[in-house]
Amino acid sequence: MFTGIIEEIGKVKMIQRGDITKIAIECDKVLNGTRIGDSIAVNGVCLTVTNVGKNLFTADLMRETLKSSNLGNLKIGSMVNLERALSISGRLNGHIVTGHVDTVGTIVNKNRIMNSNVFKIKIDERYSKYVVSKGSIAVDGISLTVVEALASYFTVSVIPHTELNTTLNFKRIGDSVNIEVDILSKYAEKLLLKKGMKELVLENGF
The missing domain is CATH 2.40.30.20 (Elongation Factor Tu (Ef-tu); domain 3)
Known part of the structure; x- marks a missing residue:
């Protein structure tokens, strides 16, 4: 963890x-x-x-x-x-990251706004359902907050401290990044699917 x-x-x-x-x-x-x-x-x-x-x-x-x-x-x-790995006594300053990459994204744009760089990252649309605005996402292992989430890409705003102290400082347009979506979204999806299937069975008397 x-x-x-x-x-x-x-x-x-x-x-x-x-x-x-x-x-x-x-x-x-x-x-x-x-x-x-x-x-x-x-x-x-x-x-x-x-x-x-x-x-x-x-x-x-x-x-x-x-x-x-x-x-x-x-x-x-x-x-x-x-x-x-997180020690049992450590602080969860970012979010829960498992270290199991879901997909690989591609940086398609970098745009400086005020004192931050906004990275636009393209991802497989199969995983976009797990990405929500203001939600958490891990990009090359970095805990970041999603700014905008659309079907085929999302954006994150990276402050200077984070950029300078991670490999984002070396990343260019076209470079690949590892993406791990928020594990909580996948748990929620599974629970909802199970609940939906149970209700379907009861409604139809299977």
């Missing part, structure tokens, strides 16, 4: 591709107290730490992870957002 509050930006130091891709990420803050087997969100993807070294950790990436996220686009030197 994560909060979407990025602790630091890491740098990819090694990628060893194969049936299981091995990756090493240079970092500092997230190594504090981290042990083998712990979880770290990398661009919003929950990865298991396989080794901890001096100023870096390693993790394994399965083919499904590479296919369903933007981690497959990483190269040596790529910058990534990092967050350790």
Whole structure:
């Protein structure tokens, strides 16, 4: 479980591709107290730490992870957002983030308004139903508030502090971002569907 509050930006130091891709990420803050087997969100993807070294950790990436996220686009030197799993005594400053990416979006526009950058992000319309104005969404693991939500895209307003302390500072139009919708919306949908099916059965006497 994560909060979407990025602790630091890491740098990819090694990628060893194969049936299981091995990756090493240079970092500092997230190594504090981290042990083998712990979880770290990398661009919003929950990865298991396989080794901890001096100023870096390693993790394994399965083919499904590479296919369903933007981690497959990483190269040596790529910058990534990092967050350790939420401790039981920690504050939930962002929102509930599972580290399980739903889809990959594409930045189609950046527009500076006042002191913030508004990012317009295109997503698969299958997931737009989970995105609502003023709701929460994780973009490359960053907890953000949705400004506008339409059928094929949504916008988020990013303050300078967030942009400078995450990889959004390096993102350009056309770049991909991992998207995790609010888990609460998916739970609500499932409950409503079950309730609707139950009522349908009672009404029709099945």
